[in-house]
Amino acid sequence: MRVTRTIHWVLLFSIVSITLSAQEKHFISDPNYRTLVHDQFIKSKELAKGRSNSLFSIFNKSISLEQKEALEFLYAFMPLSDLAMHNGDYVLAQVNTAIQAKNFFSWGKIIPEDIFRHFVLPYRINNEYTDTARQVFYKELRDRVKGMNMYNAALEVNHWCHEKVSYKGSDERTSGPLTTVRNALGRCGEESTFTVSALRSVSIPARQVYTPRWAHTDDNHAWVEVWIDGKWYFLGACEPEPELNMGWFAAPVKRAMMTHTVVFGQYQGSEEKLQIDDKYTRVNLLANYASTREVAVKVIDGNGKPAPMAKVEFMLYNYAEFYPIATKYSDSRGRCSSITGYGDLMIWVSQNGLFGYKKSSSNDKDTITITLTKPQNKAFIETFDIIPPIAQSVASADAAKAAENNVRLQKEDVIRNAYISTFIDSIAINKLATSKGFKLKDIAPYLINSRGNWKEIYSFINSLEPKDTANGFAILRHISEKDLHDALASTLSDHLKSINTYPSIDGGISKDNFNQYILAPRIGKEFVTTWRTYLQKAFPKSEIEGFRNNPQSLISWIIQNIKIDSISNYYNVALSPESVYEMRVADKYSRNVFFVAACRSVGIPARLEPATRKPQYLKGNNWIDVLFEKQIFTELPKGEVILINQSDDKNFIPQYYSHFTIARLEKGQFITLDYEFDAALKTFPCKLNLEVGYYRLMTGNRLNDGSVKCRIEYFNVEQGKSISIPIIVLPIEAQTGVLGKAETSAGFKSLDNIDFMLSCFMNMKDKALVVAVIDPDKEPTKHLMEDIKLVKKGIDDWGGQVLFIIANDKLNKTFDPSVYKDLPRSCSFGYDSTGDITNAVDLMCGQNPGPQYPQISIINPNGEIIFYSEGYSIGMGETILKNLGK
Numbered sequence: 001m002r003v004t005r006t007i008h009w010v011l012l013f014s015i016v017s018i019t020l021s022a023q024e025k026h027f028i029s030d031p032n033y034r035t036l037v038h039d040q041f042i043k044s045k046e047l048a049k050g051r052s053n054s055l056f057s058i059f060n061k062s063i064s065l066e067q068k069e070a071l072e073f074l075y076a077f078m079p080l081s082d083l084a085m086h087n088g089d090y091v092l093a094q095v096n097t098a099i100q101a102k103n104f105f106s107w108g109k110i111i112p113e114d115i116f117r118h119f120v121l122p123y124r125i126n127n128e129y130t131d132t133a134r135q136v137f138y139k140e141l142r143d144r145v146k147g148m149n150m151y152n153a154a155l156e157v158n159h160w161c162h163e164k165v166s167y168k169g170s171d172e173r174t175s176g177p178l179t180t181v182r183n184a185l186g187r188c189g190e191e192s193t194f195t196v197s198a199l200r201s202v203s204i205p206a207r208q209v210y211t212p213r214w215a216h217t218d219d220n221h222a223w224v225e226v227w228i229d230g231k232w233y234f235l236g237a238c239e240p241e242p243e244l245n246m247g248w249f250a251a252p253v254k255r256a257m258m259t260h261t262v263v264f265g266q267y268q269g270s271e272e273k274l275q276i277d278d279k280y281t282r283v284n285l286l287a288n289y290a291s292t293r294e295v296a297v298k299v300i301d302g303n304g305k306p307a308p309m310a311k312v313e314f315m316l317y318n319y320a321e322f323y324p325i326a327t328k329y330s331d332s333r334g335r336c337s338s339i340t341g342y343g344d345l346m347i348w349v350s351q352n353g354l355f356g357y358k359k360s361s362s363n364d365k366d367t368i369t370i371t372l373t374k375p376q377n378k379a380f381i382e383t384f385d386i387i388p389p390i391a392q393s394v395a396s397a398d399a400a401k402a403a404e405n406n407v408r409l410q411k412e413d414v415i416r417n418a419y420i421s422t423f424i425d426s427i428a429i430n431k432l433a434t435s436k437g438f439k440l441k442d443i444a445p446y447l448i449n450s451r452g453n454w455k456e457i458y459s460f461i462n463s464l465e466p467k468d469t470a471n472g473f474a475i476l477r478h479i480s481e482k483d484l485h486d487a488l489a490s491t492l493s494d495h496l497k498s499i500n501t502y503p504s505i506d507g508g509i510s511k512d513n514f515n516q517y518i519l520a521p522r523i524g525k526e527f528v529t530t531w532r533t534y535l536q537k538a539f540p541k542s543e544i545e546g547f548r549n550n551p552q553s554l555i556s557w558i559i560q561n562i563k564i565d566s567i568s569n570y571y572n573v574a575l576s577p578e579s580v581y582e583m584r585v586a587d588k589y590s591r592n593v594f595f596v597a598a599c600r601s602v603g604i605p606a607r608l609e610p611a612t613r614k615p616q617y618l619k620g621n622n623w624i625d626v627l628f629e630k631q632i633f634t635e636l637p638k639g640e641v642i643l644i645n646q647s648d649d650k651n652f653i654p655q656y657y658s659h660f661t662i663a664r665l666e667k668g669q670f671i672t673l674d675y676e677f678d679a680a681l682k683t684f685p686c687k688l689n690l691e692v693g694y695y696r697l698m699t700g701n702r703l704n705d706g707s708v709k710c711r712i713e714y715f716n717v718e719q720g721k722s723i724s725i726p727i728i729v730l731p732i733e734a735q736t737g738v739l740g741k742a743e744t745s746a747g748f749k750s751l752d753n754i755d756f757m758l759s760c761f762m763n764m765k766d767k768a769l770v771v772a773v774i775d776p777d778k779e780p781t782k783h784l785m786e787d788i789k790l791v792k793k794g795i796d797d798w799g800g801q802v803l804f805i806i807a808n809d810k811l812n813k814t815f816d817p818s819v820y821k822d823l824p825r826s827c828s829f830g831y832d833s834t835g836d837i838t839n840a841v842d843l844m845c846g847q848n849p850g851p852q853y854p855q856i857s858i859i860n861p862n863g864e865i866i867f868y869s870e871g872y873s874i875g876m877g878e879t880i881l882k883n884l885g886k
Helices: 004-022 032-046 049-060 063-078 080-085 088-104 113-119 131-146 148-163 177-183 190-202 400-421 424-434 440-449 451-461 466-477 480-485 491-497 511-519 531-538 542-548 549-561 577-583 588-601 779-790 792-798 835-845 875-883
Strands: 206-211 221-229 233-237 260-264 272-276 280-284 295-298 311-318 321-329 334-342 344-351 354-360 370-371 380-386 607-608 615-619 622-627 630-636 638-645 658-667 667-673 685-692 695-704 708-718 722-727 747-750 756-759 767-773 803-806 826-829 855-860 863-869
Touching: 004 177, 004 531, 032 049, 032 063, 032 080, 049 063, 049 080, 049 088, 049 577, 063 088, 080 206, 080 577, 088 131, 113 260, 131 148, 131 177, 148 190, 148 221, 148 233, 148 400, 148 549, 177 451, 190 206, 190 221, 190 400, 233 542, 272 321, 272 334, 295 344, 311 334, 321 334, 321 344, 321 792, 344 370, 354 370, 354 747, 424 440, 424 451, 440 451, 440 480, 451 466, 451 480, 451 491, 466 491, 466 511, 466 779, 480 756, 491 531, 511 588, 511 607, 531 577, 542 549, 549 708, 577 588, 588 607, 588 615, 638 708, 658 685, 685 695, 695 722, 747 835, 767 779, 767 835, 779 792, 792 875, 855 875
Parallel strands: 295 370, 638 722, 767 803, 803 826
Antiparallel strands: 206 221, 206 260, 221 233, 260 280, 272 280, 295 334, 311 321, 311 344, 344 354, 380 708, 607 615, 615 622, 622 630, 638 685, 658 667, 658 695, 695 708, 747 756, 747 826, 767 855, 855 863
């Protein structure tokens, strides 16, 4: 009887469980997609088996079916970096907050399942170091946007973002959203990452959009798209406008050749798929912004037969190199195509060391046929004219709404500046210097540049004992300004305290080499962690002694123990050295960072070579190249290249990336060497010791309309030999002719409220007058001011006047021109309080219904406008000099 009763209870429990399970809500309702996700989840579990307990024990907790499937979705498509550096509690918290927000806001009910899955749930936006931003932002924004419709909520979130962050350029490592907020600044990639995070935190679908490179000017840009009631709109991150689908970049993007986004997971939307992978989908969004055309390519081999699976790169001239804006692979017929804009591209195909290329012009309608051939390594010169899409007009904002928006922006600036005022001041810095016996100049730059992270840097400096002072300051010298924004005092102290555990294997190493290549915690573009202590403890002491006696044994250990996965880390976030050791899986870059970290941890000087980023260790006075794939560990043969500045203008100094680059042929592709910050290339002639091989030196000179005259010289570097290569920037004719007559009676006020007219600055020394109408809060103006600094000497030598006139309603009460350091001597600031200057220039030369700032005019002594530019353009300082005849 008891057995029968027990069976009845078991059956009843099973029936109830099945019924409840059937009633539970699926996160993924499509069974086919659910199966796809689960299969990919199993692959991720296998990939991350080295961290199985940290990542997957979360499934042993009591969670709903919806939570389980959402977790599986995130794990299935999670990049390698996140599998290596997150844990199950973190991932579940992301799921819970996303579902909580969806249930709280009215619009959560109308978001389609796939849109929520790909554009709300994922916590990662791009290559930032992720944090708990979703939870923090949801708590702060929930009541602020509660009760709004979806459209107005998106606008409001962007106003909140503007209260927190403004634009400043920085290095390639992307700060996490909370770090961006803490420091109140970020470059466009960080602003857009932050804004997308904020929008997703309140269940508004959002994605970061990139133009990988502009066609009409150097540089790139990132912004945000939001899904509102079934339609995607764009907005400028941390740059609120009165309406969506407005922004300073609205005109430039009409000239773009590519805009794209990387979608987390296998996305099945209608947009063109540039790249489809097991874990992500790269989507072409250009049709949302510009007129498009399809460029069709056919790849054939030397016998004229179709070449399947050839790599086809659609490349755009930018920063003196051809940069791939889209990459496809030829099909079985040797064909592929991509959607792009109406400008010129270089189509480059490669396969197994063979390559071929052709220029594609905007009027090309036929399929472009390219033949794969063996490299001939011939020395020769070729030139190209590269034409971007033409400029187009955009609609302007309603004047009343724009004025109302400007009032809000100024109030938000006050809020942000009030927060910035809480950063450490000179009194506190001086007090610390006095108490520690340090010179003020030795600590002030680090504390000032640490911004909202100043307490951490203060704590580290304050903790320095006399015996550690030299090494402590060396650590600060060898981390980046961005590291100062997010480095923890405990992390820096950990490196300091563990540096003597294993002294340098070279007892005669110079202090500079010791500081740069052993002591420094910064290696590449990774987030600085406590890798030194971790690795010193992780490796057995006997193994460490083997590494120190023979660094090649460390290389062998890495080859044997670290599996390379070149696909799964698709956001290219460098894994921490600790994670590489724990996972035993890494992409090549993270593996190389791990090698350098392991070397430094045990006293072996090591680095990533600055130009090629190849790992090296120092043996005596020679850098030994480590080529893991070829298992070669030696000093590679090199030759000497002497670069000669061929310009007749003695004041012209070619700048790397602005005017020229050097690239080496590797496996059918030219790989640009990175000499941007190399002091050796600041004076000419200069000498470079380059690895033996086939190279090209590319120069470019950009015209006022954005087109480029490009020159390429190909040459060989031979072992032990020297070759001289001239840097020749092809000349262009300055813009000539009169565009219109300037309204020289147009008035403006100086910043101390004195009335002036343009005529007051005319005919000074028979020089032209440069007038720039600016919006100081916007990114294009910030770029302009940096560009003007770069040509300070040229403008000083010219000797004319430069007026920066702040546009009507764009003057913030806290504006201070002294923030613009190192401007030319002749620069003055004013305010267009009545709009006379803007209206006069825009009426004569404007290309849009409303002004696009900055508006830059050159007015000759006769009052005639001989040059005009409006909106976003990099390198404007040099363009101004060209049109002044300098």
